[in-house]
């Protein structure tokens with residue numbers, strides 16, 4: 001039975017289902033398994049399995065208090081026709097690398113991989129732990145996560161989801177995606193304020209003891225769907241195992257042949273999942289961590305110093321515009337030798353001064369990682385050259401990864417076969433992509449641009465874009481930033 005501890009040492013061990021329900025440990029640390037389990041099926045056996053079966057084989061090892069029936073049920077409900085391909089996460093070969101397409105879910109970005117199963121893991125966890133309350137997910141979003149969470153939780157019985165977004169702070173397509181969200185249990189509110197106001201408002205409601213009491217009396221309790229929940233991390237381990245197994249099945253690699261993995265990184269969740277896969281025994285050689293111009297992680301891997309004190313840059317890969325990569329804490333804990341005290345000390349420094357430095361001994365344990373970054377011009381050039389050479393169009397996040405991989409190869413001459421995590425469909429960032437291809441004439445709206453991209457790439461416009469073109473607006477609530485708690489109360493009728 002795998003138990004979970006806080007990376008800061010506080011509190012007692014909890015089961016996997018309790019960790020999924022709690023999200024964050026009480027002392028502010030992240031839950032970490034007492035050991036990383038080894039794969040119990042051979043790579044050969046895994047190569048014969050469907051995505052869903054691989055998901056079961058991987059997830060059962062981490063979520064060991066879920067029964068076989070419970071977990072299989074969660075998997076069945078998550079990885080179904082919401083995805084536009086039966087293989088869920090296909091591989092495409094282009095420009096000397098295998099692109100692992102993680103964008104075939106409801107919102108055409110990789111967060112669907114985890115957010116389509118998290119709601120099911122949560123309600124199962126609630127049942128297992130005899131919680132009668134409905135789970136209310138409260139989220140502030142700057143655009144993408146909110147929609148992915150809405151899509152994941154929509155019509156999941158026993159849950160409600162409330163999303164706050166800055167009314168004038170998201171793109172027109174992002175807003176349209178959210179306000180057209182179906183589902184009896186969904187509630188989307190625009191606020192007069194920016195993303196920080198939305199975030200602070202949500203934190204305030206979470207921390208309000210009186211509000212919590214009122215919720216409890218009315219049969220509700222809050223939970224959070226953010227990326228530090230192990231219920232988001234564990235499902236992300238699956239697709240690395242699946243990708244390797246598929247390459248083996250297709251004879252692209254031999255059994256146990258090492259491969260590199262390149263991940264466009266923001267919060268460090270996706271690449272951490274690849275590191276977990278490696279620690280389970282998957283033959284991964286290098287983990288290549290790709291950053292955009294917000295290159296905190298690149299500097300960290302180079303120097304051992306994590307320093308968020310710098311200018312925040314807005315880029316064409318907004319989901320990687322992050323200065324504090326919250327999931328990095330799990331890696332820090334691990335390379336500190338599972339020393340919670342040491343980790344806590346560094347995290348305190350981070351919150352006090354925005355900076356910490358790891359020891360030489362810890363740095364030596366980072367040999368598996370390589371950090372790189374790509375600036376805006378390099379990213380655009382990468383999109384264009386891959387399209388010109390292979391006819392394959394990638395989004396700006398994936399292009400950051402592809403570009404860092406090119407730099408890595410030039411620097412190291414490493415010829416190991418490589419998987420690049422492709423985290424968003426080019427249709428999610430149509431304007432940036434068309435601009436990179438030199439095809440943005442400036443005036444066309446995003447849907448017209450999508451039509452042009454389709455003509456150019458020969459790839460059909462995904463339902464996630466096509467569907468909202470004409471979809472009716474179902475949410476039109478707007479409130480002041482000081483009125484968020486009232487909006488929640490009114491929606492829940494409490």
Ligand SMILES: *Cc1c(COP(=O)(O)O)cnc(C)c1O
Pocket residue numbers: 109110111144227264265266267268269270271319320397423424
């Ligand atoms: C969230 C996101 C990332 C970053 O993933 P992390 O797990 O936060 O490192 C990269 N690309 C896209 C498109 C994303 O939505």
